[in-house]
Amino acid sequence: MLGKTAGGLFWMFRYLERAENTARLLETGQRMALTRTKNSAEEWGSVLKTAGVLDGYHAKYDEISKDNAVDWVLRDADNPSSIKSVIKQARDNARLVRTALTHDVWSAVNATWMQIDEVMKRRVNERDLPATLELIRQQAALVRGATLGTMLRNDIFDFTRIGTFVERADNTGRILDVKYYVLLPTAFSVGSSLDNIQWESILRSVGAGGGYRMTHGEKTRPSDIAQFLILDQRMPRSLRFCCRKIQENLSYLKKDYGFAGPSCEASNALYEKYLDQKISDIFEFGLHEYIQDFLTDLGNLSCQIEIDYRFYE
Amino acid sequence: MSDYFDEMFNGDGSLRGPYEEIGRWFNAEDASRLRAKQREAEEVFRLTGITFNVYGKAEAEERLIPFDIVPRVISAREWQRLERGIEQRVRAINAFLHDIYHRQEIVRAGRVPAEMIAGNEAFLPQMLGVSPPGQVYTHIVGVDLVRTGPDEFFVLEDNARTPSGVSYMLENRETMLKMFPELFGATNVRNVSDYPRSLRRSLAACAPTCAEGEPTVAVLTPGIYNSAYYEHAFLADHMAVELVEGHDLRVVDGRVCMRTTKGYKPIDVLYRRVDDDFLDPLNFNPDSALGVPGILDVYRAGGITITNAPGTGIADDKAIYSYMPEIVEFYTGEKPLLQNVPTWRCSDPESLSYVLDNLSDLVVKEVHGSGGYGMLIGPTASKKEISAFRDKLKSRPANYIAQPTLSLSTVPIFARSGLAPRHVDLRPFVLVSPEGIKITPGGLTRVALKKGSLVVNSSQGGGTKDTWVLED
Numbered sequence: 001m002l003g004k005t006a007g008g009l010f011w012m013f014r015y016l017e018r019a020e021n022t023a024r025l026l027e028t029g030q031r032m033a034l035t036r037t038k039n040s041a042e043e044w045g046s047v048l049k050t051a052g053v054l055d056g057y058h059a060k061y062d063e064i065s066k067d068n069a070v071d072w073v074l075r076d077a078d079n080p081s082s083i084k085s086v087i088k089q090a091r092d093n094a095r096l097v098r099t100a101l102t103h104d105v106w107s108a109v110n111a112t113w114m115q116i117d118e119v120m121k122r123r124v125n126e127r128d129l130p131a132t133l134e135l136i137r138q139q140a141a142l143v144r145g146a147t148l149g150t151m152l153r154n155d156i157f158d159f160t161r162i163g164t165f166v167e168r169a170d171n172t173g174r175i176l177d178v179k180y181y182v183l184l185p186t187a188f189s190v191g192s193s194l195d196n197i198q199w200e201s202i203l204r205s206v207g208a209g210g211g212y213r214m215t216h217g218e219k220t221r222p223s224d225i226a227q228f229l230i231l232d233q234r235m236p237r238s239l240r241f242c243c244r245k246i247q248e249n250l251s252y253l254k255k256d257y258g259f260a261g262p263s264c265e266a267s268n269a270l271y272e273k274y275l276d277q278k279i280s281d282i283f284e285f286g287l288h289e290y291i292q293d294f295l296t297d298l299g300n301l302s303c304q305i306e307i308d309y310r311f312y313e
Numbered sequence: 314m315s316d317y318f319d320e321m322f323n324g325d326g327s328l329r330g331p332y333e334e335i336g337r338w339f340n341a342e343d344a345s346r347l348r349a350k351q352r353e354a355e356e357v358f359r360l361t362g363i364t365f366n367v368y369g370k371a372e373a374e375e376r377l378i379p380f381d382i383v384p385r386v387i388s389a390r391e392w393q394r395l396e397r398g399i400e401q402r403v404r405a406i407n408a409f410l411h412d413i414y415h416r417q418e419i420v421r422a423g424r425v426p427a428e429m430i431a432g433n434e435a436f437l438p439q440m441l442g443v444s445p446p447g448q449v450y451t452h453i454v455g456v457d458l459v460r461t462g463p464d465e466f467f468v469l470e471d472n473a474r475t476p477s478g479v480s481y482m483l484e485n486r487e488t489m490l491k492m493f494p495e496l497f498g499a500t501n502v503r504n505v506s507d508y509p510r511s512l513r514r515s516l517a518a519c520a521p522t523c524a525e526g527e528p529t530v531a532v533l534t535p536g537i538y539n540s541a542y543y544e545h546a547f548l549a550d551h552m553a554v555e556l557v558e559g560h561d562l563r564v565v566d567g568r569v570c571m572r573t574t575k576g577y578k579p580i581d582v583l584y585r586r587v588d589d590d591f592l593d594p595l596n597f598n599p600d601s602a603l604g605v606p607g608i609l610d611v612y613r614a615g616g617i618t619i620t621n622a623p624g625t626g627i628a629d630d631k632a633i634y635s636y637m638p639e640i641v642e643f644y645t646g647e648k649p650l651l652q653n654v655p656t657w658r659c660s661d662p663e664s665l666s667y668v669l670d671n672l673s674d675l676v677v678k679e680v681h682g683s684g685g686y687g688m689l690i691g692p693t694a695s696k697k698e699i700s701a702f703r704d705k706l707k708s709r710p711a712n713y714i715a716q717p718t719l720s721l722s723t724v725p726i727f728a729r730s731g732l733a734p735r736h737v738d739l740r741p742f743v744l745v746s747p748e749g750i751k752i753t754p755g756g757l758t759r760v761a762l763k764k765g766s767l768v769v770n771s772s773q774g775g776g777t778k779d780t781w782v783l784e785d
Binding site: 001002003004005006092095096098099103106107110111114155257259309310313 | 359360361362537542546549550555556557558560561571572573574575576
């Protein structure tokens with residue numbers, strides 16, 4: 001396989017994953033804003049920060065308003081991480097690697113772009129926002145389904161998975177990075193409805209409300225939430241789950257190719273350093289520092305994968 | 314009745330032989346069902362991404378080439394004639410290319426003037442003395458044919474550089490098979506779907522001697538914003554070979570290699586869809602980011618086969634075109650089976666003055682132009698356009714040729730009002746290798762969708778049709 005193709009697959013699936021996660025983030029943001037009339041600007045600021053697009057937003061707008069924030073995250077062409085931009089990039093990458101994709105996967109991505117492009121021709125008003133976000137999630141599910149159902153389990157598939165889980169780990173990490181203070185023991189003012197809303201919003205933004213209840217019951221406790229999002233091995237968006245998948249797929253490549261670059265070892269090291277421990281140790285170390293270090297190391301791993309498999313010249 | 318030859322209907326409105334089944338089918342069909350099918354076909358094209366990018370428009374603007382559901386039918390007898398004529402012509406073109414890059418016998422014999430070769434932009438001095446494997450220069454040719462009567466076919470252009478459109482030939486057939494399977498049961502239409510396999514075989518047969526085992530073939534594309542990118546990906550996909558861009562390639566140890574996840578791997582045959590100019594920044598356009606630095610040196614040393622060979626443009630140059638009857642005779646010793654359209658070379662003062670006097674009746678084309686850009690169609694041009702063109706022509710006469718406006722044949726399209734005749738041309742696809750010349754029974758029929766229009770180019774509002782060659 002061409003190095004460029006491996007890179008195209010990696011990024012195609014990173015972008016698709018990002019689109020889905022950003023949609024979920026907007027959903028949560030809107031819900032928070034509905035539940036709390038005060039401080040809506042603060043909530044949207046936190047959405048922008050989590051999506052990593054706050055600086056760009058401020059370059060364009062002075063104040064944070066709901067409408068502008070939604071538009072910026074949803075469809076602004078000046079925002080390279082807007083949902084519309086990333087779906088466009090996913091589709092461009094899919095065109096680039098067209099020969100590596102099945103017909104089903106390609107048409108699912110192409111149809112996704114065509115629909116999103118149509119829906120996002122003009123500003124999406126509040127009334128239409130839920131349906132638009134739902135469309136994004138449905139389309140993401142469609143592409144994933146086509147991928148799992150029709151692609152050979154070979155190196156092509158491995159790169160799609162690595163891209164998916166690097167992005168997902170990064171997204172879950174960012175949510176924790178922005179909201180970590182809500183989960184700190186000092187914030188254990190248990191019982192206040194404000195906290196419950198905050199905690200639930202964290203779970204909601206990774207689509208994990210149901211899974212959490214199945215695992216920990218109906219009581220939301222910050223340390224359980226942290227445990228669930230970081231260390232749970234069955235929760236498909238937890239850091240542990242994502243890192244395990246990255247490790248596995250890199251090891252498949254190693255087996256397939258008969259060699260491995262430093263990234264394979266780095267993925268093992270990442271897992272050992274951050275995920276072979278108890279949640280109490282993480283709190284003791286400092287949740288915020290832990291998350292920030294993790295995101296840095298994850299970024300380095302991603303760069304090493306690019307080098308090892310010759311994505312670029 | 315019209316002055317044009319209609320391929321489906323006789324002057325009295327009766328069906329011509331090859332169209333009997335189609336005519337019967339069409340009459341029995343409900344127009345609204347057909348319209349729904351037509352829309353369905355466009356949806357399939359859009360979803361599959363069978364689009365082309367329009368140059369000069371906003372980046373990434375992708376358009377569909379309109380598809381018309383009424384097939385264009387060619388009888389077995391007609392096809393046999395075309396096949397023989399095309400084969401003769403393609404053989405002559407390859408002999409001509411070999412000759413002008415070696416001894417130039419045709420110039421010595423005085424059949425083609427020396428300045429037509431040496432002074433020609435498409436002539437590549439770097440190719441002098443180079444002999445590609447099997448002496449094949451034009452591995453893939455798309456000959457543009459037009460028809461003016463029952464037995465009158467003309468060659469309009471020999472696309473010997475990087476002809477495109479073959480993916481439409483294949484997708485149009487797939488679409489028809491999906492939408493109207495019943496039609497194929499009733500008629501003996503020859504199959505075209507083997508093309509990608511034949512192409513791969515044909516390319517592999519041209520591998521250089523340094524190739525080990527099964528030759529490694531790759532398709533070189535300028536990238537996803539190129540107007541024919543869909544086709545490049547389609548062909549690579551169906552041949553099961555890599556689709557590469559210039560930045561995937563580099564010269565390593567005298568071979569052109571592609572950067573794979575496992576390291577650099579040599580390519581034996583490169584089917585390039587990049588023009589000569591952009592192929593090698595060291596040897597040609599230094600600003601090109603589309604090519605591979607040094608590839609021409611590897612090529613000259615026999616380390617890779619480039620298809621089509623660099624420098625083939627000289628053979629489909631519109632000025633050389635006017636010499637094709639001489640060229641065919643010179644190399645085959647036979648009379649040309651397919652006619653040329655009479656052509657005035659504006660470099661010749663007498664011709665120029667004739668052309669200037671008759672601009673409103675002629676079609677004037679740039680010698681190196683393609684895609685219907687930069688041409689004048691006298692009969693439909695305004696006075697202002699003609700006078701502007703007159704100035705261009707006078708300032709650079711050698712840059713132009715002129716031809717009479719041909720009465721192109723028509724085939725009906727399914728228009729709003731029902732069947733309506735529109736002008737068509739035909740581009741059959743030819744594969745050349747040391748194993749022989751192979752012509753896929755079919756081709757791309759382009760149709761001018763606007764009533765009365767003679768311009769079939771997709772960039773100028775043309776559409777396509779499925780092309781049926783009938784079995785004997």
